[in-house]
Amino acid sequence: MSASSWRLRVQHKTGFTYAGPVGASYNEARMSPRNESHQAVLDARVEVWPPARTYRYEDYWGTVVTAFDVHAAHETLQVTASATVETLPAGDLIAGDAGATWAELAVPETVDRWHELLLPTPRTALDEELTEVAERIRGEHPAPHAAALATCTLVREEVEYVPGATGVQTGAVQAWRQRKGVCQDISHLVVGLLRAMGTPARYVSGYLHPSPAAAIGEAVVGQSHAWVEWWVGRWTAFDPTNGIPVGERHVVVGRGREYGDVPPLKGVYSGPENSGQGVEVTVTRLR
Amino acid sequence: MADLFEDYRLGPGWDEMFGEPSMPRPTYEALHATLQPLSSAELGIRAEVLARAFLDQGITFALKGVERPFPLDIVPRIIAAEEWRTVEVGVAQRIRALEAFLDDVYGAGQVLADGVVPRRIVVTSAHFHREAAGINPHNGVRIHVAGVDLIRDEQGTFRVLEDNVRVPSGVSYVMENRRAMAHVLPEVFAATRIQPVDSYPGQLLRALRAAAPVGVHEPTVVVLTPGVHNSAYFEHALLAREMGVELVEGRDLVCVGNEVAMRTTAGEQRVDVIYRRIDDEFLDPVHFRADSVIGCAGLLNAARAGRVTIANAVGNGVADDKLLYTYVPDLIRYYLNEEPILPNVETYRLDEDPDVLQHVLGRLDELVLKPVDGSGGAGIVIGSQATDEQLAAVRDRIEFDPRGWIAQREVALSMVPTLIGNRLRARHVDLRPFAVNDGENVWVLPGGLTRVALPEGALVVNSSQGGGSKDTWVLTGTPGSVEPEVPEQEPVVVVPSPRSPDPGPAAGPVAVQQQQQQQSTRVGEAQC
Amino acid sequence: MLSRIAESLYWIGRYVERAEDTARILDVHLHRMLADPWVDEQTACRSLLGVMGAEAIEGPVSAARVVGLLGLDEHNPSSVVGALAAARENARGARETVSSEMWETLNATWHGLPDARRRVEQQGVHAFFRWVRERCSVLAGLTDATMSRDEGWLFLVLGRSVERVDMTARLLSTHVRAGGSIPSWLTLLRSCGAWETYLRTYRGSLDDRHAAEFLLLDRLFPRSVFAALSTAESCLADLEPDHGRAGVATDAQRIVGRSRTNLEFRGADELMADLGSVLSVLERTCSQVNDAVSRRYFRQTSAVLWVSEAVA
Structure with a gap:
């Protein structure tokens, strides 16, 4: 990797607490970054407590999944994912009016190729108001890429970033109506709006180092993060929550139509009520 | 004596027994000759015996929680050997193409990249389960069992109506119908040479064993049933019993670290192949409906890890979507480089060309409208028999969701004489042959389930819609033609001729003496 | 053998025996009540209910009520009819393990229950109890002969x-x-x-x-x-x-x-x-x-x- 790359160590601890002993639980963690053009994974592992044998596979979307089941009685379940990743800066960005045209995006072959990423999903479906917003933005911009950037700006201006304002089940419409949300909601809104315009778009889950001027060796509290990618002749990524291109501070874990395709940890258990869950992400810039 | 065939009229479809009034086709001559002399009362009595036998054996299906017998009509349906050959080869061809398609859409997706099937069809199918991507059965089989629904059109040509490659049911009726008929109408069997259907469980078990995970030489096969309240429970139990394997429910299974086991009185015992009769959505709460209490958590990943085989495979529904059906002839050409042997019924896709949609909407009253992922005849609207309100309702639904519907020409299904009251009347039938794929060969059970629509003129032949069934006879070829799969000749063993059974202890004389005693007693009385 | 199936078989054994024994007990006791002029019906019925674990019944009890509770109540697995229904339900879930003949007998018995009820009205309870005993004997015989x-x-x-x-x-x-x-x-x-x-x-x-x-x-x-x-x-x-x-x-x-x-x-x-x-x-x-x-x-x-x- 080039001299301007960063080396990041990410530790992601998450899990559940129950009101009493749980007899059995089956889970899947999507918490492992994988190698791709923008990042190189030096080391990645997932550990589970109580101890369980883990099974790794790559799902339909290409995300690395760690599956495990626990059969010893337990009152808390903890999953810890650690990874060391080299990341590159944003690289060559598409100029505002460049990229595919609306006509090019409407070619039947293109529509068929990205069909799955043009359809609404439960969390990205729009209501009438949002559909009109999409139409208006599309009308104002001759180039899809420029329209996408404008969409990101609009959503960021309209929806206030308020941690805890929404949950994992919240959809785009609800977040829009309350004008509050987190990175997940902002990304769902952008993805939904872009698809309504006819621009193929996907939801990305990963990690973000909070500081552009990170000190080397300092462990800071990071975030489990989400952003978006859209296709205008090629795929391009953008972080609408922070209004920045995706660069050396971002680590990609998974891509899909929405959160439901890339949840960091989900599963089923049999036992008493789930009384709590905690997420803790620590990011350290190593180089 | 009342003639059974009195007033028998040829109906609107191809009559399988009669080419013209009172003149049976050659295949039906023997049957006709046997039925002809029977009085309607005689046949009626036998039909009652038949119904009673089914009820006592519990051969029923449950409709809205009530167990009902699946009425078996006493007149069999007969298919000539050479006609059957076409069905057999045509069904096998279709299954091979659908296997290739499933392997492709859950893998590389070449068929989509080549534009043979639009991605749209696949990614919008309710049964395209992305969770199944990456589960690669090592012998390449995903469709271990298929039921392909066929009809005969006005010219007698077999056409495919739909494919069933998820959990097709009905094969138990094929086997039980045959047994019951042999008891009730033995003389008809004597007059005709019919291919047997009792090898089905053996073929199925062979295919399931062949699908076992790598390295398992003596696989443990189980049948997974939703339980006694399922409408096809009778069939699940029959298949398990005749294959000699356990019939398990989800609660009997446990999956730990991708190893599946069943709970037995001697502890947990490993399971290698699961012939499941549970829908995908209920199979594994980890990936599908978490509220399922009839599945087993962890199954899907165990299959992914290659530790257990799920038959039929998860996600097969994408291949029997009724919209995909319209592409199957293209798939046969694409994957097999062959022409389809069994044609489809003429079908309109409604989600492509607005002109086609308008054309169809303009003549709903002549067409058959089918929801693409309905099964059991649910939601089908037959234009010619629908009321104006029904047509208006289906029009709204189609306009709202053209992807959700197909339109087909209304085919006058072929007809077979059926006992209605105490006379034989022409009724519409269809045919579901069952195919078993063991990875090397697609075997088609000679026979299949003939369903008959009992109300006069009715075209929907599903059991949940007031249908019955008929025993389906595939004739053996005439001598000289190709004999299909004759079982190996048993070596001749010389056995001593049987002796008569051992008599009881001096039964004869004692009885005589007892009688004499009585007589002498009476004599004694008289003397007093 | 699957635990669930073993449990079903165990309960088929119990329920069929229960149906038969309950039928026998009821039959003889009811007969005695009729035949013996010195028996107080109320007391005798109470005693019978008590022994069968149904003491909690309120109100006056008569022979007919006892037949209803211990003989014909299909929702009570301790009654004759209830036990037969429960046995059949268990056999339904263990169908590939019990022999077909046993299943058919249990199933036919279950289908015969409505008729048997009518017989109680027409011919009295004795005919019903005798029918139950016979069905149970057939079943016992088939268990012996086919399992x-x-x-x-x-x-x-x-x-x-x-x-x-x-x-x-x-x-x-x-x-x-x-x-x-x-x-x-x-x-x-x-x-x-x-x-x-x-x-x-x-x-x-x-x-x-x-x-x-x-x-x-x-x-x-x-x-x-x-x-x-x-x-x-x-x-x-x-x-x-x-x-x-x-x-x-x-x-x-x-x-x-x-x-x-x-x-x-x-x-x-x-x-x-x-x-x-x-x-x-x-x-x-x-x-x-x-x-x-x-x-x-x-x-x-x-x-x-x-x-x-x-x-x-």
Whole structure:
């Protein structure tokens, strides 16, 4: 990797607490970054407590999944994912009016190729108001890429970033109506709006180092993060929550139509009520 | 004596027994000759015996929680050997193409990249389960069992109506119908040479064993049933019993670290192949409906890890979507480089060309409208028999969701004489042959389930819609033609001729003496 | 064998035996009520209900009400009809394990219940109870003739034996309640179909000692408590092919064995003197065996309820 790359160590601890002993639980963690053009994974592992044998596979979307089941009685379940990743800066960005045209995006072959990423999903479906917003933005911009950037700006201006304002089940419409949300909601809104315009778009889950001027060796509290990618002749990524291109501070874990395709940890258990869950992400810039 | 065939009229479809009034086709001559002399009362009595036998054996299906017998009509349906050959080869061809398609859409997706099937069809199918991507059965089989629904059109040509490659049911009726008929109408069997259907469980078990995970030489096969309240429970139990394997429910299974086991009185015992009769959505709460209490958590990943085989495979529904059906002839050409042997019924896709949609909407009253992922005849609207309100309702639904519907020409299904009251009347039938794929060969059970629509003129032949069934006879070829799969000749063993059974202890004389005693007693009385 | 199936077979054994024994008990007791002008219907019915574990019934009870509760109530698995329905339901879930003929008999019996009810109205209860006894005998015969002597058979016979101990103990309790008069022994022996055998064995002498001895301890009469306990014991032993060196392998074996020796090595006089407590110990034994068998062989056969969870 080039001299301007960063080396990041990410530790992601998450899990559940129950009101009493749980007899059995089956889970899947999507918490492992994988190698791709923008990042190189030096080391990645997932550990589970109580101890369980883990099974790794790559799902339909290409995300690395760690599956495990626990059969010893337990009152808390903890999953810890650690990874060391080299990341590159944003690289060559598409100029505002460049990229595919609306006509090019409407070619039947293109529509068929990205069909799955043009359809609404439960969390990205729009209501009438949002559909009109999409139409208006599309009308104002001759180039899809420029329209996408404008969409990101609009959503960021309209929806206030308020941690805890929404949950994992919240959809785009609800977040829009309350004008509050987190990175997940902002990304769902952008993805939904872009698809309504006819621009193929996907939801990305990963990690973000909070500081552009990170000190080397300092462990800071990071975030489990989400952003978006859209296709205008090629795929391009953008972080609408922070209004920045995706660069050396971002680590990609998974891509899909929405959160439901890339949840960091989900599963089923049999036992008493789930009384709590905690997420803790620590990011350290190593180089 | 009342003639059974009195007033028998040829109906609107191809009559399988009669080419013209009172003149049976050659295949039906023997049957006709046997039925002809029977009085309607005689046949009626036998039909009652038949119904009673089914009820006592519990051969029923449950409709809205009530167990009902699946009425078996006493007149069999007969298919000539050479006609059957076409069905057999045509069904096998279709299954091979659908296997290739499933392997492709859950893998590389070449068929989509080549534009043979639009991605749209696949990614919008309710049964395209992305969770199944990456589960690669090592012998390449995903469709271990298929039921392909066929009809005969006005010219007698077999056409495919739909494919069933998820959990097709009905094969138990094929086997039980045959047994019951042999008891009730033995003389008809004597007059005709019919291919047997009792090898089905053996073929199925062979295919399931062949699908076992790598390295398992003596696989443990189980049948997974939703339980006694399922409408096809009778069939699940029959298949398990005749294959000699356990019939398990989800609660009997446990999956730990991708190893599946069943709970037995001697502890947990490993399971290698699961012939499941549970829908995908209920199979594994980890990936599908978490509220399922009839599945087993962890199954899907165990299959992914290659530790257990799920038959039929998860996600097969994408291949029997009724919209995909319209592409199957293209798939046969694409994957097999062959022409389809069994044609489809003429079908309109409604989600492509607005002109086609308008054309169809303009003549709903002549067409058959089918929801693409309905099964059991649910939601089908037959234009010619629908009321104006029904047509208006289906029009709204189609306009709202053209992807959700197909339109087909209304085919006058072929007809077979059926006992209605105490006379034989022409009724519409269809045919579901069952195919078993063991990875090397697609075997088609000679026979299949003939369903008959009992109300006069009715075209929907599903059991949940007031249908019955008929025993389906595939004739053996005439001598000289190709004999299909004759079982190996048993070596001749010389056995001593049987002796008569051992008599009881001096039964004869004692009885005589007892009688004499009585007589002498009476004599004694008289003397007093 | 699947735990769930083993459990079903065990309960088929229990329910069929329960149906038959309940039919026998009701038949003979009701008959006696009609035949004996000195019996107070109310008291006799109360006593019968009490013995069958249905003491909590309120209001006046008549013979007809007893027939309704213990004979024809389809929702009560302790009634004749309810037990037959429960047996059939269990067989439905174990259909590939019981022989087809057994299943058909159970199923045909179940389908015949509505007719049988009508018969009660037309021909009286006796015809109904006789029909039940016959159906149960057919079933017992088919069990004998068509089931392999494998684990499934062992569980079925085990269930039958446990139920038989329980029912015979209850039956004997009716004697204790009736105050130990001679005619009631006659009733009891008739209930068990043991009257003729008993007469042959004891050459017609009808005294308490012999009758109790016969129903509790006879080695050869299959409905005696001793014979049923011995059968249960041998089933349990056969279920554990690996019995180790010390004592017996399972709790159930210990419970049954203790109970059997307790009968075997106490004299008939001693047992008779203390009959009430002997019988209540026997009833307790049955439920302990039931628990021990369930724990060992029928582990977790109910469905698991899953809850989904996710975290961002």
